Each structure stands twice: as C-alpha cells, then as structure tokens.
Amino acid sequence: MKINPQDLILLCTEEGRTYLVEVSKKNFQTHRDNFDLEGLIGKPFGSVLEGAKGSRAFALKPTIYDFLMKLKRVTQIIYPKDIGYILLRLNVGPGKTILECGTGSGSLLMAFSYAVGPEGRVISYEKEKRFQNVAKENLNRFGLAERVVFKGEAQEKFDEKEEVDAVFLDLKTPWDLLEAAWQALKPGCPLGILLPTANQVSETLKAMEKLPFAGTEVLEIMLRFYKTNPERFRPEDRMIGHTAYLLFSRKIVEA
Amino acid sequence: MKINPQDLILLCTEEGRTYLVEVSKKNFQTHRDNFDLEGLIGKPFGSVLEGAKGSRAFALKPTIYDFLMKLKRVTQIIYPKDIGYILLRLNVGPGKTILECGTGSGSLLMAFSYAVGPEGRVISYEKEKRFQNVAKENLNRFGLAERVVFKGEAQEKFDEKEEVDAVFLDLKTPWDLLEAAWQALKPGCPLGILLPTANQVSETLKAMEKLPFAGTEVLEIMLRFYKTNPERFRPEDRMIGHTAYLLFSRKIVEA
Amino acid sequence: MKINPQDLILLCTEEGRTYLVEVSKKNFQTHRDNFDLEGLIGKPFGSVLEGAKGSRAFALKPTIYDFLMKLKRVTQIIYPKDIGYILLRLNVGPGKTILECGTGSGSLLMAFSYAVGPEGRVISYEKEKRFQNVAKENLNRFGLAERVVFKGEAQEKFDEKEEVDAVFLDLKTPWDLLEAAWQALKPGCPLGILLPTANQVSETLKAMEKLPFAGTEVLEIMLRFYKTNPERFRPEDRMIGHTAYLLFSRKIVEA
Amino acid sequence: MKINPQDLILLCTEEGRTYLVEVSKKNFQTHRDNFDLEGLIGKPFGSVLEGAKGSRAFALKPTIYDFLMKLKRVTQIIYPKDIGYILLRLNVGPGKTILECGTGSGSLLMAFSYAVGPEGRVISYEKEKRFQNVAKENLNRFGLAERVVFKGEAQEKFDEKEEVDAVFLDLKTPWDLLEAAWQALKPGCPLGILLPTANQVSETLKAMEKLPFAGTEVLEIMLRFYKTNPERFRPEDRMIGHTAYLLFSRKIVEA
Structure with a gap:
C-alpha cells in the first residue's frame, strides 16, 4: 500500500474538503494551501502532508464512493x-x-x-x-x-x-x-x-x-x-x- | 433459468406481498390464497401461478435485496x-x-x-x-x-x-x-x-x-x-x- | 383555573397517552387503569390522579392542538x-x-x-x-x-x-x-x-x-x-x- | 383595500421573488428591473406594475408570513x-x-x-x-x-x-x-x-x-x-x- 507516482489519491484537508488528484501532478493547490505531492511517493496511503502555509492534509486511498x-x-x-x-x-x-x-x-x-x-x-x-x-x-x-x-x-x-x-x-x-x-x-x-x-x-x-x-x-x-x-x-x-x-x-x- | 425443486423463489402476489419460499415446500399459503408450488418445476422464473381461490402470484428470482x-x-x-x-x-x-x-x-x-x-x-x-x-x-x-x-x-x-x-x-x-x-x-x-x-x-x-x-x-x-x-x-x-x-x-x- | 364538573380535560398517562375527556364522565378507563374523575372537581388543572391500579395520570388543560x-x-x-x-x-x-x-x-x-x-x-x-x-x-x-x-x-x-x-x-x-x-x-x-x-x-x-x-x-x-x-x-x-x-x-x- | 402612500406591499416578480417594501419609497430596484411605486397609490392591492425594462410585478398585501x-x-x-x-x-x-x-x-x-x-x-x-x-x-x-x-x-x-x-x-x-x-x-x-x-x-x-x-x-x-x-x-x-x-x-x- 505504498503510494506510486502514477497513483490517484483522495487529498482530504483538515476541514474535510476532498480532492481526487494524481500524485504525478507534483503540486496541488487547494483553496487555502499548496501541497507538494512528490513527497508522498513511497509512503503509505493515509500519510499526512504539510502544506506551504502550514495546514495539513491526508493522502487517502480513493474508494468507489470518491470516484x-x-x-x-x-x-x-x-x-x-x-x-x-x-x-x-x-x-x-x-x-x-x-x-x-x-x-x-x-x-x-x-x-x-x-x-x-x-x-x-x-x-x-x-x-x-x-x-x-x-x-x-x-x-x-x-x-x-x-x-x-x-x-x-x-x-x-x-x-x-x-x-x-x-x-x-x-x-x-x-x-x-x-x-x-x-x-x-x-x-x-x-x-x-x-x-x-x-x-x-x-x-x-x-x-x-x-x-x-x-x-x-x-x-x-x-x-x-x-x-x-x-x-x-x-x-x-x-x-x-x-x-x-x-x-x-x-x-x-x-x- | 428453469426452476428446480430445491430452488428458492420470491413469491409475489398481485397486491405486491412477497414471500421467500422453497419450491420443495410444494404448497404455500399466503394470507389470501393457497399455491401449489410443484407446478413451477421446469418452468422459467417469472412464471405465473394461479391459486386455489383464483388469485395470481409470480415466481420471481430472489435478489440479494429480497434475502x-x-x-x-x-x-x-x-x-x-x-x-x-x-x-x-x-x-x-x-x-x-x-x-x-x-x-x-x-x-x-x-x-x-x-x-x-x-x-x-x-x-x-x-x-x-x-x-x-x-x-x-x-x-x-x-x-x-x-x-x-x-x-x-x-x-x-x-x-x-x-x-x-x-x-x-x-x-x-x-x-x-x-x-x-x-x-x-x-x-x-x-x-x-x-x-x-x-x-x-x-x-x-x-x-x-x-x-x-x-x-x-x-x-x-x-x-x-x-x-x-x-x-x-x-x-x-x-x-x-x-x-x-x-x-x-x-x-x-x-x- | 379550578376544574369544574362540566370541563373537558386532557388526561395524560405516565407513558404519554392522552385522552380528551369530560370530568362529568366521573370514571374513565384507559387501556391500563381506571381513573375517578370526580376527585378532580375544585382542584387546579395539572393535578395528578391516581388510578385504581396505582398508575398516575395528569389532568391537563386542553389546547387547540389537543382538540x-x-x-x-x-x-x-x-x-x-x-x-x-x-x-x-x-x-x-x-x-x-x-x-x-x-x-x-x-x-x-x-x-x-x-x-x-x-x-x-x-x-x-x-x-x-x-x-x-x-x-x-x-x-x-x-x-x-x-x-x-x-x-x-x-x-x-x-x-x-x-x-x-x-x-x-x-x-x-x-x-x-x-x-x-x-x-x-x-x-x-x-x-x-x-x-x-x-x-x-x-x-x-x-x-x-x-x-x-x-x-x-x-x-x-x-x-x-x-x-x-x-x-x-x-x-x-x-x-x-x-x-x-x-x-x-x-x-x-x-x- | 386601496393602496395608500404609507402602506407596505409585498412586491412579487414574475419569477416569484418577493420584496417587502414601502410605497413611499417611490422607486424600487429589483435584481432585474426598476419599478415606480407611486403609480400604485389609489389602486387595489394585487395590482400589476410594469417595470422600466418591461417585466411585471405584483403589489400583494403582506401577510404575517411575509413579515x-x-x-x-x-x-x-x-x-x-x-x-x-x-x-x-x-x-x-x-x-x-x-x-x-x-x-x-x-x-x-x-x-x-x-x-x-x-x-x-x-x-x-x-x-x-x-x-x-x-x-x-x-x-x-x-x-x-x-x-x-x-x-x-x-x-x-x-x-x-x-x-x-x-x-x-x-x-x-x-x-x-x-x-x-x-x-x-x-x-x-x-x-x-x-x-x-x-x-x-x-x-x-x-x-x-x-x-x-x-x-x-x-x-x-x-x-x-x-x-x-x-x-x-x-x-x-x-x-x-x-x-x-x-x-x-x-x-x-x-x-
């Protein structure tokens, strides 16, 4: 369950906003912060990301519901x-x-x-x-x-x-x-x-x-x-x- | 899709009442009529049964919902x-x-x-x-x-x-x-x-x-x-x- | 706000069942007990009644909702x-x-x-x-x-x-x-x-x-x-x- | 039921938008049109107003619900x-x-x-x-x-x-x-x-x-x-x- 470069993740912010995004995008801008996705590669799903402005987000494994x-x-x-x-x-x-x-x-x-x-x-x-x-x-x-x-x-x-x-x-x-x-x-x-x-x-x-x-x-x-x-x-x-x-x-x- | 003796059917009356019943029971009493299930053997699912009192019922194929x-x-x-x-x-x-x-x-x-x-x-x-x-x-x-x-x-x-x-x-x-x-x-x-x-x-x-x-x-x-x-x-x-x-x-x- | 013989009361049992009943009926049978209504006369609305079998009921003042x-x-x-x-x-x-x-x-x-x-x-x-x-x-x-x-x-x-x-x-x-x-x-x-x-x-x-x-x-x-x-x-x-x-x-x- | 200068009306547009407004305001701007309220004086409630841009609105009598x-x-x-x-x-x-x-x-x-x-x-x-x-x-x-x-x-x-x-x-x-x-x-x-x-x-x-x-x-x-x-x-x-x-x-x- 390690994250690969071509994987899709469900990025979930602390406030509960979610985004279905490809790790290969490298960088992802939510409405409040900016996240470097490359750091996720090789880490487990569920890992915590810290944004450029200090907020946190979670790299969840997408489910059929998310899709x-x-x-x-x-x-x-x-x-x-x-x-x-x-x-x-x-x-x-x-x-x-x-x-x-x-x-x-x-x-x-x-x-x-x-x-x-x-x-x-x-x-x-x-x-x-x-x-x-x-x-x-x-x-x-x-x-x-x-x-x-x-x-x-x-x-x-x-x-x-x-x-x-x-x-x-x-x-x-x-x-x-x-x-x-x-x-x-x-x-x-x-x-x-x-x-x-x-x-x-x-x-x-x-x-x-x-x-x-x-x-x-x-x-x-x-x-x-x-x-x-x-x-x-x-x-x-x-x-x-x-x-x-x-x-x-x-x-x-x-x- | 022929009905076998050991099959389960969803018996559905004309008023929409349903019963999950084994064909091997041979005879089934709903609250209004009596149905001879043996006649179903060899017939397709969905077949119509006539009750002893003349009402009709349908031998549906049970779904996971019915179960x-x-x-x-x-x-x-x-x-x-x-x-x-x-x-x-x-x-x-x-x-x-x-x-x-x-x-x-x-x-x-x-x-x-x-x-x-x-x-x-x-x-x-x-x-x-x-x-x-x-x-x-x-x-x-x-x-x-x-x-x-x-x-x-x-x-x-x-x-x-x-x-x-x-x-x-x-x-x-x-x-x-x-x-x-x-x-x-x-x-x-x-x-x-x-x-x-x-x-x-x-x-x-x-x-x-x-x-x-x-x-x-x-x-x-x-x-x-x-x-x-x-x-x-x-x-x-x-x-x-x-x-x-x-x-x-x-x-x-x-x- | 004293109860008169010709008044209507909302009799409310402890379990919350309610009955709109005339005090002049003298005696009232709920599904679980029997209440002597005459004892209510001259008492305030809201008074507690004890039934023959020991349960309690309340003589509430009926509202338009109750009617x-x-x-x-x-x-x-x-x-x-x-x-x-x-x-x-x-x-x-x-x-x-x-x-x-x-x-x-x-x-x-x-x-x-x-x-x-x-x-x-x-x-x-x-x-x-x-x-x-x-x-x-x-x-x-x-x-x-x-x-x-x-x-x-x-x-x-x-x-x-x-x-x-x-x-x-x-x-x-x-x-x-x-x-x-x-x-x-x-x-x-x-x-x-x-x-x-x-x-x-x-x-x-x-x-x-x-x-x-x-x-x-x-x-x-x-x-x-x-x-x-x-x-x-x-x-x-x-x-x-x-x-x-x-x-x-x-x-x-x-x- | 004639409209007086100091009355309140419920102005209702054709699309169903409503505004509680005083006739003494003389002129009222909805999000789509402009209405001359002075023309309402002396007319019955329910009268139709034509806006500067040709849309219609109705001068309804306000109810407690509207308030x-x-x-x-x-x-x-x-x-x-x-x-x-x-x-x-x-x-x-x-x-x-x-x-x-x-x-x-x-x-x-x-x-x-x-x-x-x-x-x-x-x-x-x-x-x-x-x-x-x-x-x-x-x-x-x-x-x-x-x-x-x-x-x-x-x-x-x-x-x-x-x-x-x-x-x-x-x-x-x-x-x-x-x-x-x-x-x-x-x-x-x-x-x-x-x-x-x-x-x-x-x-x-x-x-x-x-x-x-x-x-x-x-x-x-x-x-x-x-x-x-x-x-x-x-x-x-x-x-x-x-x-x-x-x-x-x-x-x-x-x-």
Whole structure:
C-alpha cells in the first residue's frame, strides 16, 4: 500500500474538503494551501502532508464512493444514496451481466462495472457520443473500462434477448423502452428506472400496467449530513432536497 | 433459468406481498390464497401461478435485496437503504477483505459477502453464539457462508493487523474498538459505524478526535415509498422514521 | 383555573397517552387503569390522579392542538403540522374573515375559528350534510360554533364577492373552484389548497396558469417525533410519510 | 383595500421573488428591473406594475408570513414551519398571555403578538439590548408593538407567577429557566422549547425529569418546496436540512 507516482489519491484537508488528484501532478493547490505531492511517493496511503502555509492534509486511498463524487460531469449524475440502493435492488454483484440505458456521465455505470467484477459485464446504451466519451474517460481513470460494452442509441429494441440479469433505464421517456427492457431481461429478473419528475412516474406506471411486469415499487431516498461537533451534534443547515424517484419492478412470463 | 425443486423463489402476489419460499415446500399459503408450488418445476422464473381461490402470484428470482428483507431476525437488522450506501463508502467490491463487528442477524454480512465475490473474504466478530448461528443459517440459505470467517468476541483487539480494506462496527459501544479498527485497517482505508442514538454519535465523535482518523462524516438516510396508482401518485401514508445514524471516516498514518 | 364538573380535560398517562375527556364522565378507563374523575372537581388543572391500579395520570388543560388531535373524524383530517403553517400563509388572525371549502370533519375549521377570535368569521362550504354535522359537533365542544357560517355545496361560485381575507380549498377537484375563490378574495390576498396527490397538484397548477394568481408555491411538511430518553435520544421508529401537498398563491388584479 | 402612500406591499416578480417594501419609497430596484411605486397609490392591492425594462410585478398585501420571512435579522430566526406548529401546541390565540425568553430578532414574538390580538399580551425577555431594539423595530413595522411587554435578562426567575397561558424558551441553556417557566405558567398549561442541537435536547430532558412536567414530546419539522411546472412536478433540488428540535411539555401540580 505504498503510494506510486502514477497513483490517484483522495487529498482530504483538515476541514474535510476532498480532492481526487494524481500524485504525478507534483503540486496541488487547494483553496487555502499548496501541497507538494512528490513527497508522498513511497509512503503509505493515509500519510499526512504539510502544506506551504502550514495546514495539513491526508493522502487517502480513493474508494468507489470518491470516484462517484469526483467524476467528470456533463449531465446530471446519479448519487451514491441512490446508486447503493439500486445495486441491491438489481442484484448487481460479481459475475452478473447488467444493461443500462443511457450512459450519461457514467456514474451508475462506474458503480455497476466495479460491482460485477472482472467476470461480469455491463452493456451501456447512449445516443450522445460526447456523453459516451466522458463516461469512458471516467471509467478509464478507475481502470474499469474493460468490463463495459458501449453501444449507441437504442431504437425500440436492445440487441440482448433474455440474457441480462438486470436492466436500468435513465432517460427522459423510459416508457418507450419498457418492451425492449422486458425482452432483454432473463425471466423473473429486476428492472430499475430513474425518474426525476412525478409526471414521468405516472406516465411510466401507466405504461407498465399493460406489460408483463410485477411487484412494482416507487420510492425516494433522502440523505441528510450532520455536523460532527460532538458537543453540538445536529443536522447540517442545508441538504439536497431531491435527486429522483426510483422505480423497481420484475419481468414476469405469462404462460 | 428453469426452476428446480430445491430452488428458492420470491413469491409475489398481485397486491405486491412477497414471500421467500422453497419450491420443495410444494404448497404455500399466503394470507389470501393457497399455491401449489410443484407446478413451477421446469418452468422459467417469472412464471405465473394461479391459486386455489383464483388469485395470481409470480415466481420471481430472489435478489440479494429480497434475502436482506426476508432473512431470519434475532436482532435489529440493517436495512437496504443503509446497506447500499455502506457498500459504496467502504469500497466493498470483488476481491476485497472486509471486517465487521458484530454480526447480529447477519444482514450486512450477507451483503458484504455477496459483494466481495468468491475471491473476497469477510471476517465477522460476534460475542453472542446464538446470533452467529442465525447469521450462518441466513448465509447458507443464499450460498455465501464460504466467504465468511466467523470469530467470537473482540476484546480490545482484532486478530487482523493492517490487512483489511474496510472495517464496519455495529455494537453498543463502538468507541471501545476504535483503536482495534485502526490497527486492522490498511492505511488510508475506510471505517464505517452504525449508531442508533445521537448520544452514541457524540460519544464516538469525541473518542475519534484523539485518534488518527480523518474525513469523518455523519449522516442519516430516509426512504419513502410511494403508492403506485398512476392517477393518484403520492407517498405512502406511513414510513420508517429512523433506523440509525451512519458515521464514516478513514485511517490516517502520522509520520 | 379550578376544574369544574362540566370541563373537558386532557388526561395524560405516565407513558404519554392522552385522552380528551369530560370530568362529568366521573370514571374513565384507559387501556391500563381506571381513573375517578370526580376527585378532580375544585382542584387546579395539572393535578395528578391516581388510578385504581396505582398508575398516575395528569389532568391537563386542553389546547387547540389537543382538540385538533382528538376531534371526531368522518373524513381524512388535516394535521397540526400543516394547519399551523396554513394559518401563517393565509394570514389568519383576530378579526379576519376566512372562507373554506369543504368542511370535512372540521379540523382546519376549528383552528381557523379559534384564530380569528370573537370578532372574526369563518365561512365553510360542504356538500355532505353528515360531515357538516360532525364538524358542528366538534366546534360546539370547544365553544367555537358561533364564529362559523356553514353553507352547503358551492356550485361554481361562492356567495362572497371581494370580501374575504383568505380562501382555503380542500376538495377533490379544486380547479373547479379557482375562479370562485378569485372572486371571493379581496385583491392581493392569499389562497391555499390542500392536494393529496401529485396529479392533483399538476392539474391545479395547469388551471392556475390561466388565471390571475401570482407567487404560487407548492410544498410539503414532514414531522418526525423523537424518543424522549435523554440517554438514548433518537427519532421514533415510525412516522407519518405523507398527509398532503400544500399550494399557496395570491389573487392579483389585472388593470 | 386601496393602496395608500404609507402602506407596505409585498412586491412579487414574475419569477416569484418577493420584496417587502414601502410605497413611499417611490422607486424600487429589483435584481432585474426598476419599478415606480407611486403609480400604485389609489389602486387595489394585487395590482400589476410594469417595470422600466418591461417585466411585471405584483403589489400583494403582506401577510404575517411575509413579515416573518422579511424581518430584519440580527440572530438566527425561527421559521414559519416551526412557528405555525408552536402556535397550536402553545394554544396561542386571541386574548391569551404568552411569555417568551429570549426575544432574538423577534420572529416568534411577531407571530405571538399577531395571534393574541388586541386583547392579548406577550411578555418577552431578552438580555441583549440590541436584539430587543431590532425586535421592536420589526414589531413597529407591522403595528404590533403595543401588545408586547419587553423585559431584560431573566435571572433564575420571571416576574410572572401562575399567570401566563404558555411559555416558550429559546436560549442556549433552557434548563436554567425550567423552574422559572414552571412558576410563571398557569397549572396544566404548555411549555415549548427550541433546541438547535441534540446535546441540548438530552440536557433539557434530563433536567425536566426532576421537575413537575408531563406529556413531554420532542420533534422536528421539515419543509420541502416543489417546482411549480405542472408538466415537470418535482421537489426543489435543495432544501433547509435543519432549523431546530422542538420540545413541548405541560406543567403539572403535585398534591
């Protein structure tokens, strides 16, 4: 666990600000101090750095959470509070094959490809070439690109037939791809959908009523951070009020 | 994906009630109908069953989420809304080594052992033998027991030294094991703690201030289900108000 | 502040259960004990009662909050978390004239009539005669009926023209009465609407876009109780997940 | 309801921004346009103003809610979501006598004095003279100062003995004034306390256990605004995460 020149570290300041940065950058400017990263080489992760102005920072080992929070964004991303729950609902784990549409900046894709492991596979559809490129960049940084098959726009159908363990839809009109999702899914397996607005939820629920899906649930997840002063423990003054509604269902097979 | 006699299915009724049940049970009584499970053998997952009273149910393929919701409980369990987020914060993925204390009914352990895959390992400490037995039973049902090393009470120290990728503490007085957690962790790696009460959070934060940890955050996650009538979309009338506060931090290494 | 035979008291047990009960009942059975209420006569509010089985209870002075929580219900009621906020948004205070439609069980009406005082007036429309009767009963119990004018179904128009300080709508299709509300309101004054479902909110917002209203806001209020053990301070396990969305706007006057 | 030169109006822009402004100011600059207020004189409230750059704004009649949101602040204020609920729990209504400590910027005081009406009275203790002055200024602007008796620091005791209908405490160490609150209250009547941190709640609950109070409840209220686009109905991205915990209890009288 020694830090190498080409490693990424999560630089964490004393106030708790974090930066995902390459050690090869040599020098890093936070909003309050300047840190010489070369001194980290050969030291263990977790080492303390002293800045030019005397403040301290810590060279932490980046986790998948850090990558999700720090990835390059060209679209609204999906957040860890939602991603963690999606992983469990879609049964994403080592060796699974997961299909998502669309890729966006690749935040969910990064988590999927991390979780399926080297034996698993993620197929990701996206019509915007520039989103796909950003997602690839993000995946490469974390060494996960090999597990992913990128595809272009999904027009009514996916290439996959009864062969994926789960499908996730994140696009404006998911109702257009519900039949495609059904066909791609192995029988009895889960579908997840991200829906920013209540109108989209209603529209999707209406469309699903006519299709062979069962066990549909809709929910939202709220996360509230707390101040960490032990003598004055209380929630942060501001929080995220909304990211999206999540819908989960399962493919069924009528006789 | 044909159903075998020894398989587990998630039986989901038309109203959305779910039951994790073995096909070998042959016959299953829900609160409203009676289902002959033998007819499922050789059929695909997702197949529709007709009950003796004419209602329908679906034989879904159980996911890790279903196992988490349906496991045998002898203690307060940890819920998917928290577990999914913990997985990401602790960087739990294929091939990782994770240490948890205590085991409880094994809900988090089940998710950990699923996520680390066959190459990974989870070490789980628990002083109550009967909790351990229930956790083993739960793991066996999902075929995950092999990835887990069970240990008894952790007295001030864990056996592991600078060798685990993450530590999670779920016990009444986690401050007693902070130093032990620090020693077990690889440098720069994450620690997670589950804390039901605000008093425990304050106590833990106070203890951590004196130890080499950085980037500490405390938060809570709330999940609200919605009714799925597309013409009357709205949240469920009742929801879970609290499970626990979650604390995350990282081991640092002073020079 | 001595208790009289015809008084209502809020009987509060040691565990915090509360009952709104008339002293004239003489004897009151809680779920755990039996209390002789006659002994309270001539004693101050707040007095302690000892039950037949030795438990204690307290004879508190009922507040408007207690009346709201304990009123007789024939419909879904509006809760204090929402009512308190509605009072402020609608500027309900001594001497004001408020119009509401429909009455329901009269919970909001009770709060309105309490807040406008003896100089104020509340006009309440309700098409269901039996709801109106229950609301009257509830108001009489708290001595507020004199401030209220009950009316039957509002068909497209209210009787009032530019004369009320605020309007509140609580009915299934509030969009049918938006013009009526506009006509009843004094210029520049507030309108409030209670909407259980997201579909109703959308429908109402659509209808309002074509009418002379401004400053429209939509919101929801969530209340979470906490356990009161000082050594184990934490939220209650369960909470109300949803009552309704609230919409507020103001009448404007185009030249 | 014609606008007079000395009136206050709530100027509401088309985007929903609001400003509490005196018509006598003649000219008002929003962040996007410039409005000539003199043209409003003699017109009804709710009238539409056209700005120099062609945008529109509405001259609404200010409500108590508007005054609470727009008052001059020198301290953390209490917000309408909490104030409305406090009014109901403390039974604040026409003719009541309410005691609060401390005054702060006077937000709760403004709501109390509005709600008790001309027959009621509010006694407000505050040790900081400059906070008191700001509160007076805020009250004068809304014409409510006459109903309020200002007092200086409360040292262990209030002047009032068994004569107030409710007490509200908003200070750092409310446990110092619990006995004082008990003495000031009429028997059986409610006490409310605002507590920003969990530690303060625990401390207060501990102190209350030894005093004759009953029916204690602790809670928090969360408010989430929604975007008002009917085709894309959904919560705002950001919300207030915390203002304070609220504690309510009642004075009891041991024999």
